[in-house]
Amino acid sequence: MANIFLSPAKIISGENALKNAVNEFTAMGRKALIVTDSVMEKLGNLNKVETVLKESGISYSTYAKVNSEPTDVIVLDGVEQFKKDKCDFLVALGGGSPIDTMKAIGMILSGGGTPVDYFNKVVTGKLPSMAAIPTTAGTGSEATQFTIITDTKSNVKMLLKGPSLMPNLAVIDPQFTMTAPRKVTSSTGLDALCHAVESFTSRKAQPLSDTFALSAVKKIFKYLPICFNEGNNVEARKQMSIAALEAGIAFNNSSVTIIHGMSRPIGALFHVPHGLSNAMLLKECLSFVLDGAYERFAVLGRAINAADEYDTDEEASKKFLSAVEKICTELEIPTLKEFGVDKDEFLKVIDKMSSDAMDSGSPQNTRKTVTLEDIKGIYKKLW
Numbered sequence: 001m002a003n004i005f006l007s008p009a010k011i012i013s014g015e016n017a018l019k020n021a022v023n024e025f026t027a028m029g030r031k032a033l034i035v036t037d038s039v040m041e042k043l044g045n046l047n048k049v050e051t052v053l054k055e056s057g058i059s060y061s062t063y064a065k066v067n068s069e070p071t072d073v074i075v076l077d078g079v080e081q082f083k084k085d086k087c088d089f090l091v092a093l094g095g096g097s098p099i100d101t102m103k104a105i106g107m108i109l110s111g112g113g114t115p116v117d118y119f120n121k122v123v124t125g126k127l128p129s130m131a132a133i134p135t136t137a138g139t140g141s142e143a144t145q146f147t148i149i150t151d152t153k154s155n156v157k158m159l160l161k162g163p164s165l166m167p168n169l170a171v172i173d174p175q176f177t178m179t180a181p182r183k184v185t186s187s188t189g190l191d192a193l194c195h196a197v198e199s200f201t202s203r204k205a206q207p208l209s210d211t212f213a214l215s216a217v218k219k220i221f222k223y224l225p226i227c228f229n230e231g232n233n234v235e236a237r238k239q240m241s242i243a244a245l246e247a248g249i250a251f252n253n254s255s256v257t258i259i260h261g262m263s264r265p266i267g268a269l270f271h272v273p274h275g276l277s278n279a280m281l282l283k284e285c286l287s288f289v290l291d292g293a294y295e296r297f298a299v300l301g302r303a304i305n306a307a308d309e310y311d312t313d314e315e316a317s318k319k320f321l322s323a324v325e326k327i328c329t330e331l332e333i334p335t336l337k338e339f340g341v342d343k344d345e346f347l348k349v350i351d352k353m354s355s356d357a358m359d360s361g362s363p364q365n366t367r368k369t370v371t372l373e374d375i376k377g378i379y380k381k382l383w
Contacts, residue, residue: 003206006163007249008132008143013172013242015234018048018133021171022056028129028168029089031059033082035102036093037066043179045135049093061085066098068273069157071150072115075104082109082128089129092167093176095188096139096148096274099132103147103165106130115149115158123162131169135176137227137240138188138275140195140248142170150268157264159360166252172245174238182228186331189224189240191275192216193324194282195247198256201289201296202365205254213250214303219243221304221327228331258370259285261362262378265353270341279333283325284381290317292368297321336382343383350379 012021025032032053040046041064053060063078082090082105092102104115106127111118123145132142141147145166150157180188196216199209220243226236259281266277290297294313301307301320311319336346354375357363363370 003208003253005206005208005253006145006166007252008166008170009168011143011170011172011245013245014238015174017171017173018052018175021131021169022052024169025053025058025091025131026056028131029058029087031061031085031087032089032091033078033085033087033105034060034062034091034093035066035078035098035105036062036064037098038064040064040094040098040135045176045179046093048175049091049133060091061087066094066101068097069150069267069271070097070101070104070148071152073152075101075108075115075149078105079108089131091131091133093133093135095134095136095184096141099134099139099141099167100147100149102130102132103141103167104149104160107147107160107165110164115160116151116153118160119151119158123160123164125164127164130167131171132167133171133173133176134241134244136180136184136188137177137237137244138191140192140244140251142167142172143245143248144252146252148264148274155268156356157268159264159362170245172241174234174241177237177241178232178234180231182231185227185231186224186333187273187275187279188244189220189227190279190282190328190331190333192240192244192247193220193224194259194278195251195256196220197286197300198259199247199250199254200300201293201367202254202257203367204365209250209254212246213254214299216243216246216250217300218303219246221323225327225330255365256362257366258289258363261357261360262353262375264360265356268356269349269353270346272336272339272341276333276339279328280336280382281378282328283321284378286321286324288374288378289366289368290321292366296367346383347380350376353379
């Protein structure tokens with residue numbers, strides 16, 4: 001069976017990647033809409049991008065209203081600013097939220113309507129040129145054909161997809177991840193781990209996606225704890241930036257599975273940051289799916305040296321799961337209770353969350369068959 005493999009048209013990575021992207025920005029247009037958030041302004045990251053654009057002779061307008069859970073309202077507001085300020089291309093600066101918002105703005109500029117009009121459809125058409133500059137090593141959105149936008153009417157996190165949503169340019173400059181706080185470092189890093197693990201164990205996995213996923217898993221186990229404990233370690237930050245990119249490329253081509261399917265409803269209803277809700281689900285989700293893909297999880301266990309060739313696939317898989325639990329503990333991932341989610345409120349909406357998770361299609365990519373009742377059971381185990 002033939003496989004299609006997609007990635008950004010151009011990737012510039014490593015130290016000084018932003019400065020080396022000048023010619024690419026110049027070729028994209030004359031005036032950019034920079035899609036970002038207030039944190040990037042406060043940290044001075046926005047100023048770095050604005051300076052490079054100025055030096056390139058490119059005008060810009062800044063849209064810094066993105067929050068941690070981008071909505072259709074935020075997207076449409078950005079569309080209006082793009083039109084009002086007569087921009088002709090898009091630059092996203094930040095974590096997954098600004099990058100996802102940029103993609104959705106481009107989608108609406110191209111096809112009109114509102115984000116919900118694109119739910120459960122494939123986004124096509126020519127979008128304005130888009131450049132993604134990630135500031136966290138986690139979401140991989142700079143390398144994917146996906147965007148997650150909340151529909152404020154139904155309170156559903158919509159997974160929107162299509163090759164047209166792929167950024168034209170990804171600028172992977174580790175200077176930006178140096179400013180990520182410890183909690184953001186851990187949650188986004190484990191988001192990348194979920195991408196890589198789910199990609200490798202997905203029904204849609206293919207040889208090329210496996211190569212990127214496996215490389216990402218190895219890097220994350222080695223370098224994420226260093227980034228968490230030594231935030232100024234440039235080499236560790238650089239390696240995690242590459243790992244997040246690799247994981248993004250991997251799941252872009254093989255899709256995610258049960259963890260992401262169950263994570264989105266938690267984020268939509270309880271405003272738990274995406275990477276964190278993924279991390280909260282890791283143990284219970286992997287415990288459930290392990291016996292459906294022992295041979296795949298065993299490869300991961302041996303790759304990170306948690307297991308060796310003398311272990312059976314089942315033993316190696318279980319050792320990988322233990323390593324996942326250990327890194328979550330080391331990175332101080334809280335439980336739902338510790339995060340502040342009310343148990344009674346959570347249990348009340350399990351039916352809705354489970355239906356929304358199944359409707360997303362992600363759990364069906366899991367190699368082990370997953371039913372609606374299975375999803376409900378896993379949600380209950382989080383308490």
